[in-house]
Structure formats: C-alpha cells, structure tokens
Amino acid sequence: MRDFVTRFAPSPTGLLHLGHAYSALIAFDAARAGNGRFILRIEDIDQTRCRPEFEQAIYEDLKWLGFVWETPVLRQSDHFNDYDGALQTLIEKNLVYRCFKTRKEVADEIARAPHLTPDGPEGPQYVGAPLDPDEEQSLLGENAPFAWRLSISAAKEYLGSSFDRLSFAEEKDGCTINTKATPEIFGDAIIARKDNGTSYHLASVYDDALQGVTHVIRGQDLYHAAHLHRLLQALLDLPAPVYRHHRLITDDSGKRLAKRDRAATIQALRQSGATPGGIRKRLGV
DSSP states (O other): OOOOEEEEOOOSSSOOBHHHHHHHHHHHHHHHHTTOEEEEEEOOOOTTTOOHHHHHHHHHHHHHHTOOOOSSOEEGGGOHHHHHHHHHHHHHTTOEEEEOOOHHHHHHHHHHOGGGOOEETTEEOOOOOOOOHHHHHHHHHTTOOOEEEEOHHHHHHHHGGGGGGOEEEEEETTEEEEEEOOGGGGOSOEEEETTBSOOHHHHHHHHHHHTTOOEEEEEGGGTTHHHHHHHHHHHTTOOOOEEEEEOOOBOTTSOBOOTTOGGGBHHHHHHTTOOHHHHHHHHTO
16 A cells, blocks of 8 residues: 655645635645655746745745645746646647637637537536647747647547546545546646646646655545546556545635635734634634
8 A cells, every 4th residue: 555645735826724724734634644744835837826925925824833844845836847748748649739719719619509518617618629730830830829738539539448437536524435537527628838838737637646645635626627637647647646625614604715815814813813723623623
C-alpha cells in the first residue's frame, strides 16, 4: 500500500476564508491520522489575478492555524515547462486540437443548436473538431489566439473499450465507492491556451502525480472535475489517487463563501481576536 499523501492547493488570488481553512484542516488531519504526509502547493498559473501578497498571507494564516508543511513549496508558476511537456504528449497522441473560436462564437454556435449541447460542469458541453490544416496554418500565421481542447472523440478512440471502464475511487462516510467516470460531461474541455500554457485541470493532475499524492481531499464543488481528471490520468499514464470531496462552508444565508467575503477571511478573524481553537470549533473539526 502506498503511503498516505495529501495536499492543500490554494490559489493566491485573495485571502483565505473559513472554507479554505476547513478544507486545509480536513486534509491536514487526514494526513496525521494516516501517519502520512501533508503537502502545501501554490496554484498560481493565473498570472493576471495571483498576487505575491496573497501568497504570503496564505503562509501566515496557515502557520497561525497550526499547520506545518514540507519545503520547498511547489509553485505552479515555476513549472510551466513541465505542463507544456504534458500538453506535448497529448498533441503527439492527436488527442487535442486548436480551437480558434472566441467565447462569443462558441456561444452563438451553441445557441443555434442548444439540443446538441446539454449543460456540463463548466457550461454547455461544446464539441468541436480540428480545422483544415491550411486554414489552421493561416490563422497561426496571423498570430490568432486559440485554446487547446481535449477531443473527447479522440480520447474514446485512443482508449478503446477501456474508456467505458474508467472509474475513480471516492471516499464517503468511511466507505470507498468505485465511481464510473463520465468525462464526456465536459465536452471538449479546454486544457490550455496559447497565452497560458496550461489549465487548472492539466496542472493539477500533473502535480498530483509528480508529488505522489495518494488522496485528493477538496470541496464538493470540484467533484465533477474528478471525472475529467481521471481521463487525463489515463491518457498521460499517470496514477489515479483516491478522492474525498467534503461539504462546503456557507454563510448564514446558505451561500457558499467566496474570497470577497471579507468578514469570513482568516486574516479578519485573527484581527478580531479569534483563536485557532475557536476556528476549529466553529468549523466542527
């Protein structure tokens, strides 16, 4: 049996709030209970929104809460070449294609045939196709922007009958359930862009494998991502971790907490006199 390894992987686009603290504490406690390892990873691939001051605040908040983690901390912005290598593998296997359509063009195409594009976790399940090579070269010559989409039809052809047998292990209420993976709910998902060499999906899957993560513990809002991540693991010959998706922390009105909820940030609670033990009690962990 592999050692128990889990992680907390925040994006430094704002201050940590109670929802982040809950997720981190669940993962940290699980690692201690399993006599395993807890990894902190900074997912800062969005260079337009991530800020150094938010990254520093993450370290300060977690240290105040009593966390300890391995160093050095992996920062995704230092590993774009690695993600490009994973993308190149998919390109060489003819599993991805360049999509030059703008968001508006995709929306207009969907609007013309809504019955062909049911909603998925990230919106309508758009399915496209590679352009004619001459047209593609012309657009590349014009330096036109594009996104790399994972072709669900190419993935099915590449994996053959094993595509229908894809599944992932989900822990819930002390039991492990083998769940059928249905990555087609994403349509042809965007996994990279011309101006941003990776996506959350590709970078997260790659780094979990690189860091030997055996258990991915995260919020219920990312449950459907496991379906797509399982497909990427199969296509890139990466190990599949066990998943555990926990409940989300909400405000008094039942609305999921967001980084704009200043009163619920760990920094604000610290300044108001809260204690780490009080935070744990409030969250029920």
